[in-house]
Amino acid sequence: MPSPNPINLPDGLAARRAALVMLDAVLRKGQTLDSAASAARGLPSADAAHASAIAGETLRRLPDLDELIDSATRQRLPDDSKARMVLRLSLAQKIGLDTPDHAIVATALPLVDGGPRRLVHGVLGTLLRRGLGEVEPPRLPPEVEQRWAAAWGDAVVHAARAAIAQRPPLDLSFASNEVCAAYELGISLAPRHRRLDTAGRIESLPGFGDGSWWVQDLAASLPARLIPATATRVLDLCAAPGGKTMQLAAAGHDVTALDKSKSRLARLADNLARTGLTAKTIVADALNFTPPEPFDAVLLDAPCSSTGTFRRHPEVLYRARPSVIAELTELQTNLLAKAATFVRPGGTIVYAVCSLELQEGEAIVAAFLAANSGFAISPPQPGELPDAVTSSPDGRVRILPGMLTDVGGLDGFFVARLLAPAKRLVAAAK
Numbered sequence: 285m286p287s288p289n290p291i292n293l294p295d296g297l298a299a300r301r302a303a304l305v306m307l308d309a310v311l312r313k314g315q316t317l318d319s320a321a322s323a324a325r326g327l328p329s330a331d332a333a334h335a336s337a338i339a340g341e342t343l344r345r346l347p348d349l350d351e352l353i354d355s356a357t358r359q360r361l362p363d364d365s366k367a368r369m370v371l372r373l374s375l376a377q378k379i380g381l382d383t384p385d386h387a388i389v390a391t392a393l394p395l396v397d398g399g400p401r402r403l404v405h406g407v408l409g410t411l412l413r414r415g416l417g418e419v420e421p422p423r424l425p426p427e428v429e430q431r432w433a434a435a436w437g438d439a440v441v442h443a444a445r446a447a448i449a450q451r452p453p454l455d456l457s458f459a460s461n462e463v464c465a466a467y468e469l470g471i472s473l474a475p476r477h478r479r480l481d482t483a484g485r486i487e488s489l490p491g492f493g494d495g496s497w498w499v500q501d502l503a504a505s506l507p508a509r510l511i512p513a514t515a516t517r518v519l520d521l522c523a524a525p526g527g528k529t530m531q532l533a534a535a536g537h538d539v540t541a542l543d544k545s546k547s548r549l550a551r552l553a554d555n556l557a558r559t560g561l562t563a564k565t566i567v568a569d570a571l572n573f574t575p576p577e578p579f580d581a582v583l584l585d586a587p588c589s590s591t592g593t594f595r596r597h598p599e600v601l602y603r604a605r606p607s608v609i610a611e612l613t614e615l616q617t618n619l620l621a622k623a624a625t626f627v628r629p630g631g632t633i634v635y636a637v638c639s640l641e642l643q644e645g646e647a648i649v650a651a652f653l654a655a656n657s658g659f660a661i662s663p664p665q666p667g668e669l670p671d672a673v674t675s676s677p678d679g680r681v682r683i684l685p686g687m688l689t690d691v692g693g694l695d696g697f698f699v700a701r702l703l704a705p706a707k708r709l710v711a712a713a714k
């Protein structure tokens with residue numbers, strides 16, 4: 285039988301090689317971890333999962349890993365040097381994945397073949413011998429910590445550090461109340477919701493095959509819960525891949541799902557097919573769209589920095605640079621102004637972002653209300669949101685790290701429901 289490892293490479297090297305390519309794609313090329321995961325294509329699924337785990341763990345702990353590396357080098361290694369990248373992912377395995385020292389060293393050195401092997405060997409040896417000390421909750425990038433401390437306070441930053449170190453729970457949204465109530469796994473924190481503590485493959489969970497549920501963080505399910513039951517025609521304006529479209533369709537609305545991205549809308553169509561739910565789909569840029577008639581309600585889950593999803597997607601902390609956030613806030617402003625032209629007088633807009641940035645949430649809605657004085661916030665009514673989720677005195681919903689931590693926490697989110705004036709007074713959209 286041929287050897288599975290014919291040239292005597294250390295076990296697990298292919299996964300580390302893929303992790304190195306992923307890390308480089310995220311940090312230097314600005315890709316998401318999901319798209320960078322193509323580096324593991326062709327590997328056995330266990331190796332591909334291991335590669336993603338190493339890259340994810342490295343991104344969760346980057347500032348701490350860099351501090352350790354800097355404490356053991358005389359000259360600071362450049363941020364994007366291969367030596368630093370290899371050291372980062374080696375130390376992440378030690379701290380976050382309990383990998384034995386010999387496996388870390390054996391797989392690190394071939395990654396720097398033809399490069400600074402001795403340096404990497406020396407730094408790794410020094411740090412592993414020294415011991416990495418008490419593992420504290422990971423620090424976030426300093427600019428993110430400063431931004432969030434200024435916006436939400438130090439306690440939220442500490443809660444975010446604790447949250448990024450833990451595996452978040454798996455939330456399922458159900459199409460049917462009855463099927464949800466009868467589901468044998470997890471706990472329910474809201475109607476049509478169950479929360480599971482599992483790291484297994486979602487395809488092997490009961491009910492996946494028959495499309496009873498889809499994966500959706502509980503926080504991400506809040507915006508659709510605020511669409512009034514009385515709204516018949518609902519426009520889901522930035523809809524793909526369709527978690528909220530499916531909620532709206534399951535709630536019985538006549539849903540039109542619009543998205544600019546054809547490929548993401550194809551995923552939405554697959555999701556609808558799997559769950560047996562229906563919605564009309566339109567590929568269009570919302571900024572150039574004109575509906576044949578106004579809608580009773582518009583759900584605008586706007587494109588954003590996604591910093592609220594940092595637990596599952598730690599790379600968002602590195603992608604959300606101030607210039608990126610500034611571009612997104614301009615788009616969000618224009619999309620919300622446009623959405624206001626799509627609702628009938630007295631209709632409803634729900635504005636949402638999975639962002640922990642004030643500029644993308646509270647500030648967008650405040651500017652909109654200042655420019656459109658006929659609109660008003662319509663606060664959530666008792667029973668519309670899970671009991672543990674509260675709104676601000678004026679009715680905005682802000683989900684922060686530190687909320688519901690006893691049951692696994694929530695993604696960061698902002699949601700506001702806006703009521704259109706009974707008579708048309710909307711300022712012209714750009």
Ligand SMILES: C[S@@+](CC[C@H](N)C(=O)[O-])C[C@H]1O[C@@H](n2cnc3c(N)ncnc32)[C@H](O)[C@@H]1O
Pocket residue numbers: 521522523524525526527528529542543544545548568569570571585586587588
């Ligand atoms: C936050 S995601 C939406 C997630 C979706 N609501 C869900 O629950 O699955 C934002 C979406 O906005 C879409 N988008 C961005 N700019 C757009 C535009 N100008 N018009 C329409 N869709 C846009 C993106 O393609 C992306 O699918």
